[in-house]
Amino acid sequence: MPLLEVEEVKVEFGGVVALDDLSFEIEAGQICALIGPNGAGKTTLFNCVSRIYKPTAGRIRFDGHDLLAAAPHRIARLGITRTFQNLALFPTLSVIDNVMAGAHTLGHLGPLRSALRLGKAREESRLRDLGRRLLARLSLDHLAEHPAAELPYGTLKRVEIARALAAEPRLLMLDEPAAGLTHSEVDELAATIRSIRDEFDLTVLLVEHHMAMVMGISDRVVVLDFGSKIAQGTPEQVRNDPRVIEAYLGSPAA
Amino acid sequence: MKSGPGARRALLIRGATTIAVVGVLCWLPQQYGPTETTLYAEALFIAVAAMGLNLLTGYNGQVSIGHGAFFGLGAYATGILMLDHGWPFLATLPVAAVLAAVVGAAVGFPALRVKGLYLALITLGLAALFPALVNKFVKSTGGTSLVQLYRVRPKPPEWASSFAAAEDQWRYYVTLVVAGVLFALMVNLVRGRFGRALVAVREHEAAAETLGINLARVKVSAFAISALYAGVAGSLAALVRLQANAGQIEVFQQSIIFLVAVVIGGTATTLGPVVGAFVVVLLQDHTADLIKDEPTLSPALFGITLILLMYVLPDGLVGGCRRLFRRIRGRMHAGSATDSAPT
Ligand SMILES: Nc1ncnc2c1ncn2[C@@H]1O[C@H](COP(=O)(O)OP(=O)(O)O)[C@@H](O)[C@H]1O
Ligand SMILES: [Mg+2]
Numbered sequence: 001m002p003l004l005e006v007e008e009v010k011v012e013f014g015g016v017v018a019l020d021d022l023s024f025e026i027e028a029g030q031i032c033a034l035i036g037p038n039g040a041g042k043t044t045l046f047n048c049v050s051r052i053y054k055p056t057a058g059r060i061r062f063d064g065h066d067l068l069a070a071a072p073h074r075i076a077r078l079g080i081t082r083t084f085q086n087l088a089l090f091p092t093l094s095v096i097d098n099v100m101a102g103a104h105t106l107g108h109l110g111p112l113r114s115a116l117r118l119g120k121a122r123e124e125s126r127l128r129d130l131g132r133r134l135l136a137r138l139s140l141d142h143l144a145e146h147p148a149a150e151l152p153y154g155t156l157k158r159v160e161i162a163r164a165l166a167a168e169p170r171l172l173m174l175d176e177p178a179a180g181l182t183h184s185e186v187d188e189l190a191a192t193i194r195s196i197r198d199e200f201d202l203t204v205l206l207v208e209h210h211m212a213m214v215m216g217i218s219d220r221v222v223v224l225d226f227g228s229k230i231a232q233g234t235p236e237q238v239r240n241d242p243r244v245i246e247a248y249l250g251s252p253a254a
Numbered sequence: 255m256k257s258g259p260g261a262r263r264a265l266l267i268r269g270a271t272t273i274a275v276v277g278v279l280c281w282l283p284q285q286y287g288p289t290e291t292t293l294y295a296e297a298l299f300i301a302v303a304a305m306g307l308n309l310l311t312g313y314n315g316q317v318s319i320g321h322g323a324f325f326g327l328g329a330y331a332t333g334i335l336m337l338d339h340g341w342p343f344l345a346t347l348p349v350a351a352v353l354a355a356v357v358g359a360a361v362g363f364p365a366l367r368v369k370g371l372y373l374a375l376i377t378l379g380l381a382a383l384f385p386a387l388v389n390k391f392v393k394s395t396g397g398t399s400l401v402q403l404y405r406v407r408p409k410p411p412e413w414a415s416s417f418a419a420a421e422d423q424w425r426y427y428v429t430l431v432v433a434g435v436l437f438a439l440m441v442n443l444v445r446g447r448f449g450r451a452l453v454a455v456r457e458h459e460a461a462a463e464t465l466g467i468n469l470a471r472v473k474v475s476a477f478a479i480s481a482l483y484a485g486v487a488g489s490l491a492a493l494v495r496l497q498a499n500a501g502q503i504e505v506f507q508q509s510i511i512f513l514v515a516v517v518i519g520g521t522a523t524t525l526g527p528v529v530g531a532f533v534v535v536l537l538q539d540h541t542a543d544l545i546k547d548e549p550t551l552s553p554a555l556f557g558i559t560l561i562l563l564m565y566v567l568p569d570g571l572v573g574g575c576r577r578l579f580r581r582i583r584g585r586m587h588a589g590s591a592t593d594s595a596p597t
Contacts, residue, residue, distance in 0.1 A: 050464050052460055052463075071468075073469065074466075075466075076464060076466030077466050082464055084461065089458070089461070090453060090458060090462075092457065093450065093454070101450040101451065101453075101454045101467075104454075104466050105466035108447075109448065110448060110475075111443055111448045114449070115439040115440070115442045115443040116442070117442050120442065
């Protein structure tokens with residue numbers, strides 16, 4: 001059974017059809033890339049899975065659960081986290097606190113027990129250890145106590161990945177993680193995505209314009225244009241698909 | 255939590271500051287007369303309300319200019335229970351707290367749908383509604399809604415006679431203990447999972463939600479806890495002032511004072527509201543003294559001083575001090591931790 005099933009999802013904004021009967025599936029353990037020109041509807045799909053947008057029609061199932069019936073804050077508990085195309089960190093929190101906020105679903109303490117310190121020290125040290133391990137994994141440990149604001153863009157992109165990993169997801173959705181990175185940073189990111197997939201048993205849904213990276217690390221590629229799927233397959237198949245070439249020549253991305 | 259010599263030194267500084275502050279607060283009523291002691295007690299209960307408002311507005315980003323209503327609710331709960339039902343003051347405290355928290359949660363739910371200025375307007379409506387409700391339902395002797403507690407005021411107990419023989423001293427110390435406990439609880443509250451959730455919701459709602467944070471629960475909890483603090487503050491105010499009052503102007507003014515204390519002290523800092531409350535109360539008192547024969551000028555002087563303070567320290571007294579401290583420390587070991595990541 002596929003881990004994520006998107007079935008005939010349709011999203012409209014006023015008159016604009018952002019997603020038009022989109023269907024595709026991701027098998028567990030795969031890195032699946034979702035590509036397409038700007039405005040194709042990639043972020044809109046992420047927002048549907050995150051329950052930020054409500055599709056006008058269609059179904060999204062994750063591991064047998066009907067995602068569209070779940071409350072938005074339940075999605076992380078079901079095992080899906082994400083990064084954002086435009087950074088969505090908590091700027092006044094330190095890097096480690098951002099990651100610990102990402103581990104919200106792994107903690108239990110509400111305001112009352114927190115105020116009375118009932119089990120607080122233990123929970124805090126557990127979440128902090130987890131955060132430190134993730135930061136070390138992404139070579140960010142030296143920045144743990146630094147406020148998230150004021151850090152270089154490439155660094156913040158990695159902090160956001162660490163935060164998304166903190167909830168111990170099964171599906172990680174990355175929205176243009178390579179945008180704004182230098183060449184060497186992109187190579188490093190590609191290696192990181194592959195290795196965290198193996199290390200944390202992840203399934204990855206990747207939106208990215210950086211074609212070398214997409215073709216290098218994806219098991220499967222889904223191509224969108226104007227909200228519709230125009231091709232899918234292995235990187236090799238997609239690269240040679242005439243409709244894909246046309247869509248990209250028609251409106252150059254990346 | 256953190257380790258290393260820097261952390262140990264920070265802990266030492268924090269410990270020393272705490273002892274010094276507690277020492278000064280305990281010593282104040284020994285040094286000063288009833289007028290000043292009552293003034294400081296006033297600063298303490300305003301600090302409690304400001305702590306609560308800081309949780310909501312500073313940490314969680316929900317602006318309220320209606321906290322005078324929760325404050326009034328606490329004051330009337332205590333006032334009526336003491337006067338009409340003969341309850342001792344301390345027994346009325348939890349009732350005031352729970353009552354305010356429940357009403358706070360009830361206000362928090364509709365507040366989920368609005369933000370920023372609109373939320374401020376709704377809470378302003380609360381401040382306007384409260385005096386009307388009190389005037390309708392509370393009828394004291396003389397037909398006004400003023401509840402006077404002079405007749406049932408608590409007397410200092412025998413065991414406290416060595417340090418609180420006078421009634422004003424006793425009321426001050428009761429206020430100090432309650433404020434101290436609530437301060438400690440607040441510090442624990444904002445440092446931990448719930449505190450991070452509060453800030454996360456303030457700084458990026460959508461991202462917070464994708465991390466599994468239940469926005470509605472966090473926001474309503476923040477409202478309830480914040481109202482609880484204001485309610486307790488009101489209860490303490492009834493003790494210190496020996497009355498509960500709910501004039502239209504007073505409730506509104508009180509709400510603004512809390513907000514000013516939070517902003518002057520430093521939003522989203524634990525110590526800020528306390529510092530802010532003392533600054534506001536003392537400043538108001540001094541500006542009133544300064545121009546005795548022109549009473550209309552003193553609010554203007556108070557306002558101008560506040561504006562100047564905000565101009566010099568836009569992130570409040572505590573925020574400003576913290577920034578200064580960071581800069582000095584940063585200069586001492588420049589560039590050790592803030593370099594960009596290795597690539
Ligand atoms: N909140 C929104 N309101 C109105 N239109 C939107 C909104 N979000 C996305 N769109 C529109 O939907 C289309 C797809 O956008 P998006 O999913 O961001 O594309 P991509 O991520 O592939 O670049 C665009 O035409 C965009 O303008
Ligand atoms: Mg996009």
